[in-house]
Amino acid sequence: MDMPRLLDGRLKLRHLILVDALTEQGSVVGAAAALHVTQPVVTRGLHDLEAILGVTLYDRGPRGITPTVFGAAFTDHARAVLAQLRQAARHMTEIAEADRGTVVVGTHLAGSNLLLPRAIAAVKERHPLLTVVVREATPEVLLVGLEAGRVDLILGRLTSLAGDTTVRESLYEESVKVVVGEAHPLSDRAEVGLADLLEYPWILPGTETVLRRELEEFFVRNGLALPENRVECTSFLTVRQLLIETDVVAVLPGLIGRGDPRLVTLPVPLEPIGHSVGVTLPAGRPLGPSTQKLLTTLRSVAAELEES
Numbered sequence: 001m002d003m004p005r006l007l008d009g010r011l012k013l014r015h016l017i018l019v020d021a022l023t024e025q026g027s028v029v030g031a032a033a034a035l036h037v038t039q040p041v042v043t044r045g046l047h048d049l050e051a052i053l054g055v056t057l058y059d060r061g062p063r064g065i066t067p068t069v070f071g072a073a074f075t076d077h078a079r080a081v082l083a084q085l086r087q088a089a090r091h092m093t094e095i096a097e098a099d100r101g102t103v104v105v106g107t108h109l110a111g112s113n114l115l116l117p118r119a120i121a122a123v124k125e126r127h128p129l130l131t132v133v134v135r136e137a138t139p140e141v142l143l144v145g146l147e148a149g150r151v152d153l154i155l156g157r158l159t160s161l162a163g164d165t166t167v168r169e170s171l172y173e174e175s176v177k178v179v180v181g182e183a184h185p186l187s188d189r190a191e192v193g194l195a196d197l198l199e200y201p202w203i204l205p206g207t208e209t210v211l212r213r214e215l216e217e218f219f220v221r222n223g224l225a226l227p228e229n230r231v232e233c234t235s236f237l238t239v240r241q242l243l244i245e246t247d248v249v250a251v252l253p254g255l256i257g258r259g260d261p262r263l264v265t266l267p268v269p270l271e272p273i274g275h276s277v278g279v280t281l282p283a284g285r286p287l288g289p290s291t292q293k294l295l296t297t298l299r300s301v302a303a304e305l306e307e308s
Contacts, residue, residue: 004053013085015049016078018042019057020148023075027064076147076165083149083285091288101290102131106142108156109205109234111277113256115171115301116155123297130290136235138208146282152291154280155298157253159210167283170276171302176211178268179250179257181243187264194222194268202227203242203250205234214273215251253277255305277302 021031022042032039050057057071067075090102107116120132135142135151139159145151147165158168178197186192186200204227205212219226231248233239236256242248244262253275257265279298281287287295 001054006052010052011049015045015052016082018045019049019071019075019078020082022046022058022065023067023071024144026066030064079144079148080165080285083147083282086149087285087288090290100129100131101288102133103288103290103294104133104135104145104150104152105294106135106137106145106151106154106156108136108139108142109236109253109256111155111157111171111253112136112236113253113260115255115277115298115305119294119297119301122301123294127293130293132294138206138234140208143280146280149282149285152288153295156277156280157211158276158278158280165283167281168278169281170278171298172277172306174275174277175254176251176270176273176275177254177257178266178270179243179252179263180248180266181245182262182264183244184247184249184264186266190267192266192268194224197249197266197268198224198227201229201231201246201248203231203233203239203248205251206232209234211251211273211275218270218273 017035018031021034022028025031025034028039028042028046032042035042046057053070053074055070056068057074058065058067093101105116116134120134123130123132135145137145139154139156142151142154142156143166146154158170178192180187184200186196189196204215216226231242233242239250239252240260240263243250249266251270254265257263279295281295
């Protein structure tokens with residue numbers, strides 16, 4: 001195929017925004033809703049873009065659209081361009097307004113209860129006009145946001161090696177603990193075995209998470225079946241309230257149980273389950289001043305947590 005000429009004036013910024021939405025939503029209907037335009041506008045824009053590139057970007061099916069190899073590749077490039085533009089706009093604002101700015105941090109369970117709140121409090125004390133936006137989602141959703149520039153950094157469990165589009169930095173090592181509420185029947189027991197917990201309902205992470213797979217392997221090694229009476233949840237607020245109000249058992253990062261007076265960590269060893277808590281950053285994209293400030297503060301607070 002001939003190399004597409006993308007700088008001849010036909011390719012517009014709206015085409016990049018469109019392909020990002022189509023790939024994320026998986027349907028023309030979803031993309032139209034996300035972009036607040038009509039479906040014919042999305043369809044026409046996609047046809048225009050495919051004509052410019054000379055390839056088919058999506059396979060159409062009864063359940064929506066799926067990126068072709070061309071669509072997946074062009075989406076990556078589109079998100080990289082959009083991320084750079086978002087960063088440029090934010091950088092210009094920060095330069096113009098000195099200590100003002102915005103940093104968007106994505107988070108999932110690990111690090112969200114102590115490290116992130118303390119870091120936000122510390123950075124706001126020094127830079128009161130800096131806005132910190134916290135977005136909670138699954139690691140997969142946050143990575144898409146990071147690549148597209150909608151998220152500046154991700155804080156949470158580091159579960160795999162960084163790829164070409166991300167850089168990962170470990171801040172501290174954290175063990176995983178069995179946690180119950182302060183009123184749980186086993187909360188004051190000096191010795192608790194794993195089998196003692198099976199009569200109670202459990203809160204487990206979702207099947208798509210690494211921790212869930214590690215727990216399943218842990219139960220198998222101990223000759224036990226995974227609890228059938230369970231809730232699957234990674235929302236800290238929901239998990240905490242269930243622990244306080246019911247007799248559920250949860251497996252949580254150790255600092256969550258240690259830092260909350262209404263939760264109790266049970267003496268049930270879960271070795272070798274543990275993880276690094278750290279930040280995931282975009283590779284090849286300079287960090288804005290606001291992101292640098294929060295990152296520096298996260299490193300400082302994490303060091304304090306490790307010492308304590």
